[in-house]
Amino acid sequence: MGDAAFEAAFVTAPAPVNPGLGPLYNHTSCVGCHLRDGRGLPLLGQGPTSQALVRVSLPTGTPEVPGGAVAVPGLGTQLQDHAIFGVEPEVRVMLEFVEQEGRYGDGLAYSLRRPRLTLVHARGARAGQPLAAEILTSLRVAPPMVGRGLLEAVPAAALEALEDPHDADGDGLAGRLNTPWDVARHQAAAGRFGHKGNTPGLRQQVAAAYANDMGVSSPMFPDADGRSELDDATVDAVTLYSATLGVPARGPSSPAAERGEALFAQLGCAGCHVPQLQTGEHPVAALAHQEIWPYSDLLLHDLGDELADGRPDFAASGRHWRTAPLWGVGLAQTVTPGAGFLHDGRARTLAEAILWHGGEAERAREAFRLAPRVDREALLAFLGRL
Ligand code: HEC
Ligand code: HEC
Helix, strand or coil: CHHHHHHCCCCCCCCCCCCCCCCEECCCCHHHHCHHHCCCCCCCCCCCCCCEEEEEEECCCCCCCCCCCECECCCECEECCEECCCCCCCEEEEEEEEEEEEECCCCCEEEEEEEEEEEEECCCCCCCCECCCCCEEEEEECCCCCCHHHHHCCCHHHHHHHCCCCCCCCCCCCCECCCCEECCCCEECCCCECCCCCECCHHHHHHHHHHHHCCCCECCECCCCCCCCCCHHHHHHHHHHHHCCCCCCCCCCCHHHHHHHHHHHHCCHHHCCCCCEECCCCCCHHHCCCEECCCCCCCEEECCCCCCCCCCECCECCCEEECCCCCCHHHHHHHCCCCCECCCCCECCHHHHHHHCCHHHHHHHHHHHCCCHHHHHHHHHHHHHC
C-alpha cells in the first residue's frame, strides 16, 4: 500500500476531480522527485513539475514552531513553483549553473558548477518582481530513500556520543545534532532527515512532504479548516515503505578500492562519514539491532562558504549540512542517470562532490586535491563500490 501511494500521481485538475493536490505544489508524486527511490535531479522551473525545491525564510521574526525558520508572509517556508489548473503558482524559479575552474595538486584542471537561482513572484501585486533581497533561500534536491529506517533506528544517545560541538578533542571537526521540532510529541528531538537534519523522524518527513511538496493535507498537517485529504493509514503505509527500502549490496572489490578504503580514513573522510553504526529498538523488527555501514554520523558540520546557503534551519546554521550517508552512492547515477551529488545536486561526479567540501572538511578536501592521481582514483574506486 505504501509503495503504491509513493508512486501514485495526483492529478492537476480542479476539484472535484482532484483528490487533494495543491492548489500549490512542487511535484505530483513522491517518486517524481525520489526517482526510482533514488535522488532527484536539480531540475526546477521547467515543465509541469520540479524535482527540487527551494526553502525560504526571514532572518528575524517569530518562527512557525519553536526554534524553526521564520515564514515569509505570503510564501511560507517553501516556495511552490507549480499550481493546479486555473491557479497561478506563487513563484517562477530559474536555475542556471556557473562554471568555476580549479586545479589538482598535479596541475590537472577541473571545473565545478555553482547553482544560480532567479526567483520571481508569479502572482499578486508583486507579480514579475524578484523576491526581496532579505529573503533567505535554500535549494535542495531529493535525497535517496534507501536505508532510511535503519538511520531512524540508531539511538539518539549513539549520535549524541559522536557530538563534539566545540571541538574539544582538537581534530578540527565539530559535529552537532540538529534539534528540530517533533510535531507529534510537541518537543525538540534529534534531527536525522533533510539535508540539515531538520526533521526528526520518517513519519513527520512523509506527512510534511505531502503537505509542502504536493499540497496534500493529513491529520498531522491538516487544512486551515481542520480537515485532511489523506488518512493516517496512508501516511503510516508510506512511512513503512520509506523505512524499509534496503541498501544495495556493495560492488565487487579491487586492489584500488581496497587502497581507497584505507585512504578514506587517512585523508580524514571517516571523521564525519563514520563508517559503522549500530541500530537499537525499532517497531520494524528487521531494522532493530543491526550493524550498519552508512558512512555518516548524521551530525551537522560547517562545510564552509562555498556550500553555505546562509539559511538557518533549527540549530543548523547557514553553513551547516548533515553528513550525507555514502551507502549506495556508487550506484546513484545507475539508478538515476544524470543525478548530481550534494544538497543541491551541483556536483556532477563524486570527485566534484569532494572538491566542494570546505570549512571543517577543508583539510580532507585539500588532502584529496593534493594527493597523487593514483590515490585520488583509488578513493573514487572505493566510493564507487558503496
Ligand atoms: C518536490 C520534490 C519532492 C517530492 C514531491 C517529495 N520529496 Fe521527499 N525530499 C525532497 C527533498 C528536497 C528532500 C530534502 C529536504 C530537506 O533537506 O529538508 C526530501 C527528503 C525526504 C526524506 C528524507 C531523506 C533523508 O535522508 O533526509 C524522505 C524519507 C522523503 N523525502 C520522502 C518523501 C515522500 C514519502 C514523499 C511523498 C509523500 C516525498 N518525499 C515527496 C524532495 C521531494
Ligand atoms: C567535516 C565533515 C566531513 C568530512 C571531513 C568529509 N565530508 Fe563528505 N560530506 C560532509 C557533509 C556535511 C556532506 C553533505 C554536504 C551537502 O549536502 O552539501 C558531505 C557530502 C559528501 C558527498 C556527497 C554525497 C551525496 O550523496 O551527495 C561525498 C561523495 C563525500 N561527502 C565524500 C567525502 C570524502 C571522500 C571525504 C574525504 C576526502 C569527505 N567527504 C570528507 C561532511 C564531511
